[in-house]
Amino acid sequence: MGKNEKISPAVIRRLPKYYRYLGELSKVGVNKISSRELSDMTGFSASQIRQDLNNFGGFGQQGFGYDVENLRNEIGKILGLDKKYKIIIVGAGNIGQAIANYTGFYEADYEVVALFDKNPKLIGLSIRNALIMDSDDLEDFLEKEHIDIAVICTPKSVCQQVAEQLVRCGIRAIWNFAPKDLKMPEEVYVENVHLNESLFSLTYYYNKMKKESE
Amino acid sequence: MGKNEKISPAVIRRLPKYYRYLGELSKVGVNKISSRELSDMTGFSASQIRQDLNNFGGFGQQGFGYDVENLRNEIGKILGLDKKYKIIIVGAGNIGQAIANYTGFYEADYEVVALFDKNPKLIGLSIRNALIMDSDDLEDFLEKEHIDIAVICTPKSVCQQVAEQLVRCGIRAIWNFAPKDLKMPEEVYVENVHLNESLFSLTYYYNKMKKESE
DNA sequence: GAAAAATCGAGAATTTTTTAACAATATTTT
DNA sequence: AAAATATTGTTAAAAAATTCTCGATTTTTC
The missing domain is CATH 1.10.10.10 (Winged helix-like DNA-binding domain superfamily/Winged helix DNA-binding domain)
Structure with a gap:
């Protein structure tokens, strides 16, 4: 046990x-x-x-x-992969769209329910059955729908503010792709995917290897 | 020192x-x-x-x-951020395109020189000055151009084979977004961005918190 | 069916990582 | 200008993570 x-x-x-x-x-x-x-x-x-x-x-x-x-x-x-999870993505730019299209979700029972963005050109479009909605409707949406995980794919300038809004609406799990550390209360779990940090580490080891092979 | x-x-x-x-x-x-x-x-x-x-x-x-x-x-x-790096992206699907558009690159002197894909609908298009080229031209390209870092954004079914091709052409640093561990010789550094593993960890902690707050 | 080989689970030993403690040195206050 | 305060760099201690060892148990071989 x-x-x-x-x-x-x-x-x-x-x-x-x-x-x-x-x-x-x-x-x-x-x-x-x-x-x-x-x-x-x-x-x-x-x-x-x-x-x-x-x-x-x-x-x-x-x-x-x-x-x-x-x-x-x-x-x-x-890990909890025997359960179903509903996901929203905030920020439907390049990364947000890529995540919405990400097939890795289908390894388990994750469902992207909707995306949110401020860009009028994006609002109304759909990605794999998930509608891109107006960010202004985010709070209303979260009141009606139970969402397990929110993905933040906004620019870093607004990520903190978006995160706080999500937490106010009851979100407790955030997958953060914005290159900034979110300041969140203890009861919220944040998983960061900081691509710049990953790339910088890679750069360090690339240079280290080059130096060693000289 | x-x-x-x-x-x-x-x-x-x-x-x-x-x-x-x-x-x-x-x-x-x-x-x-x-x-x-x-x-x-x-x-x-x-x-x-x-x-x-x-x-x-x-x-x-x-x-x-x-x-x-x-x-x-x-x-x-x-970290080596005082130097310039040339990058190619193999696989111009959702993730590949998102990475090509990724502005985090511009924090330091990284340049996405080209993308490679098999899809004829993509070949010939450009993303931020980087041309999407035919995967068949990858080896020729690498012979002519010096590339520091290759990003793998292919499906997992071909990522190992692509990686081996890259290494044959002299690549020593790989940023791998395919959900698989590459088997590479020691002199190649691989930095993995395994989104599914990241999401699964998040899922574990989400459930743990839910249980604890009950 | 007995002996040999394979393998886990658990605790001990080792190694690695993190934190704490403090002397040395710079700045600020009186 | 002396005393008090702040802060680093370095060594030591503590904590955490990993590896090792070995008894218990199962499978395979002879």
């Missing part, structure tokens, strides 16, 4: 990767896997994989390994 | 954030900052900030703090 200690974020970050690899295995008909084999696939150590999984309970069987389909389901349940 | 010990990736991940905050300070005319104040802004502990910076040398002055503009420049140099 699940233990009630605090699980480290590093563990939680690895679970989606395990989930993905197990999905691939399942798809090609593999139904048994050892931590050693998962280690070879993922690059994490076998010990770490066992340790990670044991945070949530013993899913494996000594002498045998893990049942692929079962382990995948268990990790899915831990 | 820079010490030659191995710097932990966690440190490198924090540098872009320092850089961003220092840029904001600089823009509003602040020219002195203490680790304590930076701590309040960034959420990292003052001690950690000092420790991080001292990996690369003492940029501050005891009793005084750090000169904002100077520290920003130093971090910029560490």
